[in-house]
Amino acid sequence: MNHAIEAMKPSASMVLMAKAKEMQKKDPTVIGLAGGEPDFNTPDRISMAAIRSLTEGNTHYVVGPGIPELRRAIAEKLRRENGVECDEGCVLVTPGGKNAIYIAVCAVLNHGEEAIILDPAWVSYEPIVQAAGGKAVKVKLDYRTDYRITREQLEAACSDKTRLLILNYPNNPTGRILHADEAEIVEQFMLAHPEVYVISDEIYEKLVYGERSVSIGSYKSVADRVITVNGFSKCAAMTGWRMGYLTAAKPVFDVIYRLYQHSLSCMSGFMQAGAVEVFNCEREMEEMRRIYEQRRDMFCGALNAIPGVRCTLPEGAFYAWVYFDIKGMNSAEMCEYLLENAGVVGMPGSAYGEDEACSMRFSFANSTEDLERAAAKITAALKALA
Numbered sequence: 001m002n003h004a005i006e007a008m009k010p011s012a013s014m015v016l017m018a019k020a021k022e023m024q025k026k027d028p029t030v031i032g033l034a035g036g037e038p039d040f041n042t043p044d045r046i047s048m049a050a051i052r053s054l055t056e057g058n059t060h061y062v063v064g065p066g067i068p069e070l071r072r073a074i075a076e077k078l079r080r081e082n083g084v085e086c087d088e089g090c091v092l093v094t095p096g097g098k099n100a101i102y103i104a105v106c107a108v109l110n111h112g113e114e115a116i117i118l119d120p121a122w123v124s125y126e127p128i129v130q131a132a133g134g135k136a137v138k139v140k141l142d143y144r145t146d147y148r149i150t151r152e153q154l155e156a157a158c159s160d161k162t163r164l165l166i167l168n169y170p171n172n173p174t175g176r177i178l179h180a181d182e183a184e185i186v187e188q189f190m191l192a193h194p195e196v197y198v199i200s201d202e203i204y205e206k207l208v209y210g211e212r213s214v215s216i217g218s219y220k221s222v223a224d225r226v227i228t229v230n231g232f233s234k235c236a237a238m239t240g241w242r243m244g245y246l247t248a249a250k251p252v253f254d255v256i257y258r259l260y261q262h263s264l265s266c267m268s269g270f271m272q273a274g275a276v277e278v279f280n281c282e283r284e285m286e287e288m289r290r291i292y293e294q295r296r297d298m299f300c301g302a303l304n305a306i307p308g309v310r311c312t313l314p315e316g317a318f319y320a321w322v323y324f325d326i327k328g329m330n331s332a333e334m335c336e337y338l339l340e341n342a343g344v345v346g347m348p349g350s351a352y353g354e355d356e357a358c359s360m361r362f363s364f365a366n367s368t369e370d371l372e373r374a375a376a377k378i379t380a381a382l383k384a385l386a
C-alpha cells in the first residue's frame with residue numbers, strides 16, 4: 001500500500017454531504033448546507049450542444065489537450081477577463097478543477113519537496129500534495145486580520161525545499177477575494193524565490209459580489225511560474241460534468257501534459273462541445289450570481305442577528321463563514337450541536353485548518369426557502385443553548 005494515500009483522511013465535505021443525505025431519508029426536514037454544489041441546473045444551451053455532439057457520433061477518443069474551439073475560447077477569456085497572457089497552445093482541459101490541481105502538483109513537486117498552503121484552505125490541497133509525495137506546509141492566516149496574507153508569514157514558511165505556493169481566491173471557505181495589495185506581496189515573495197511556482201485556483205472566479213478577484217497570473221514578472229486553474233463546476237452549475245482547465249507557461253505545461261497523456265488520455269469530445277457554449281452563457285451565469293448574492297444577503301443577515309454569531313459578508317464564492325462566540329465549544333462540537341439540534345448540516349471550521357476561532361461554513365448554494373428555514377432553526381437552537 002502507498003502509505004501517504006493510506007494515511008489520508010476522507011474528504012470531510014463528502015462525508016458530511018453523505019451524512020446529510022442519510023439523515024434526510026429518515027427526516028426530510030434536515031437541511032444539508034455542507035456541500036459546495038449549485039442547486040441550479042446547467043444552462044440548457046450547454047446541455048443541448050453536448051447532446052447534439054453526442055448524437056452526431058462524437059464518441060471517440062479526442063486525442064490532445066482539448067478541442068481547439070474550447071482551448072481558444074478559454075485562452076481568449078483568460079486574456080480578456082483575467083489579464084493572463086495565455087496562449088491557446090498552453091490550455092489543458094481537465095476532468096474538473098480538482099484533477100487540474102492534482103496533475104499540476106504532481107508535475108511541480110519532487111518527492112519531499114514542500115508546498116505552502118494558506119489556512120483556512122479547501123480540504124483537498126493537503127491530501128493532493130501528500131499524494132504527490134510532497135510535504136504540505138501550512139500558513140495559518142489570522143481571522144483577526146480577516147486572513148490577510150503577510151510577507152513575514154510566507155517567508156517563515158519557506159525553506160530550501162519549497163517549490164509551490166497554492167492560492168485560492170475567491171476563497172473556499174472564507175469568501176475572501178485576492179486584492180491587489182496582497183497579490184503584490186505574493187509577487188514580491190515569488191521574485192525573492194525564483195524556484196517557487198504558484199497554483200492559482202480561481203474556480204469561484206465569477207461568483208463575486210463587488211470587485212473582481214485579482215489573478216496572480218496577470219503579473220508579468222512572475223507569470224511564467226503561475227499555473228492558473230479554473231473550471232465550469234461552480235460558475236456554470238456543471239459539477240456533474242467534471243470539466244475544468246489549467247494554463248501554464250510552455251515548459252510547465254509540457255510536463256503537466258505528459259502526466260495527463262499517461263493518466264487520462266483525453267477528455268470526452270461531446271462534453272467539450274457542450275463546454276464551448278459556456279462562453280455564450282454570460283447572461284445565465286450572471287443571473288445565478290445575482291441570486292446567490294440575494295441569498296448571501298438574506299442568510300448572512302439572519303445569522304448576524306443572532307447574539308454571539310458573526311458572519312462577514314463574503315466577497316466571493318457561495319459560503320457563509322460564520323464565527324460563534326459561545327464559550328466552551330469548538331467548531332466540531334458546534335457542527336455536531338447544530339446537526340443534532342437544528343437539523344442543519346454545515347462544515348466545521350477545523351476541517352479547513354481553522355482551529356482557533358469557533359467557525360463553521362454553510363453553503364448558500366441552496367434554495368432561498370431552505371436557507372430561510374436553516375437560519376430560523378439555527379437561531380432557535382442557539383437560543384436554547386443560551
Ligand SMILES: Cc1ncc(COP(=O)(O)O)c(C=O)c1O
Pocket residue numbers: 036095096097098099122168172201203231232233239242243244
Ligand atoms: C476551492 C476549490 N477548488 C477546486 C474545487 C474542485 O472543483 P471541480 O473539481 O468540481 O472543478 C472545489 C470544489 O469544491 C473547490 O472548492
